[in-house]
Amino acid sequence: MSVNYAKIGELKEGNYIIIDGEPCRVVEISKAKTGKHGAAKANVVAVSIFSGAKKTLMAPVDDQVEIPIIEKHVGQILADMGNKIQVMDLNTYETFDMEKPTEEDLASKIRQGAEVEYWTIMGRNKIVRVK
Missing domain, CATH: 2.40.50.140 (Nucleic acid-binding proteins)
Known part of the structure; x- marks a missing residue:
C-alpha cells in the first residue's frame, strides 16, 4: 500500500489522511488540552476524496496515522x-x-x-x- 505516516498533532487543514481505509482531505482539526490522566487528544474531521462522505477521527495527538501518497x-x-x-x-x-x-x-x-x-x-x- 502506498502510504506514509505522520503524527495526528502535526496535521493541518488541507492535509490528506486515511480514515477507515478511505483517503480523505482534512477540513477541520481541533485539539483538546491534556487532562489529569493522559495525553492531549485531537479531533479530525475529513471528507473522503472519492465519495465525499464526512469522516471523523478522535485520537491522542502523538498517535501515528496513515497519509496517502x-x-x-x-x-x-x-x-x-x-x-x-x-x-x-x-x-x-x-x-x-x-x-x-x-x-x-x-x-x-x-x-x-x-x-x-x-x-x-x-x-x-x-x-x-x-x-
Missing part, C-alpha cells in the same frame, strides 16, 4: 461512455477507464480530447482538474 498525472480523454470515461496518460500512453467526476464544475467540462489532471491514490484514479 498522491501521484499526480496528466491525461487526455479519449471517450465518454456515460458514467465512465476512457483516459490516456500523456507520459506513458497507457489507456484506462475511470469514473466520471460527479462534481458539476468538472463534469460539465468533460469532452473528448480534453486534457485532465488526475490523481492516483491507493490504486484508484480521480480527475481533479480539466485543463
Whole structure:
C-alpha cells in the first residue's frame, strides 16, 4: 500500500489522511488540552476524496496515522461512455477507464480530447482538474 505516516498533532487543514481505509482531505482539526490522566487528544474531521462522505477521527495527538501518497498525472480523454470515461496518460500512453467526476464544475467540462489532471491514490484514479 502506498502510504506514509505522520503524527495526528502535526496535521493541518488541507492535509490528506486515511480514515477507515478511505483517503480523505482534512477540513477541520481541533485539539483538546491534556487532562489529569493522559495525553492531549485531537479531533479530525475529513471528507473522503472519492465519495465525499464526512469522516471523523478522535485520537491522542502523538498517535501515528496513515497519509496517502498522491501521484499526480496528466491525461487526455479519449471517450465518454456515460458514467465512465476512457483516459490516456500523456507520459506513458497507457489507456484506462475511470469514473466520471460527479462534481458539476468538472463534469460539465468533460469532452473528448480534453486534457485532465488526475490523481492516483491507493490504486484508484480521480480527475481533479480539466485543463
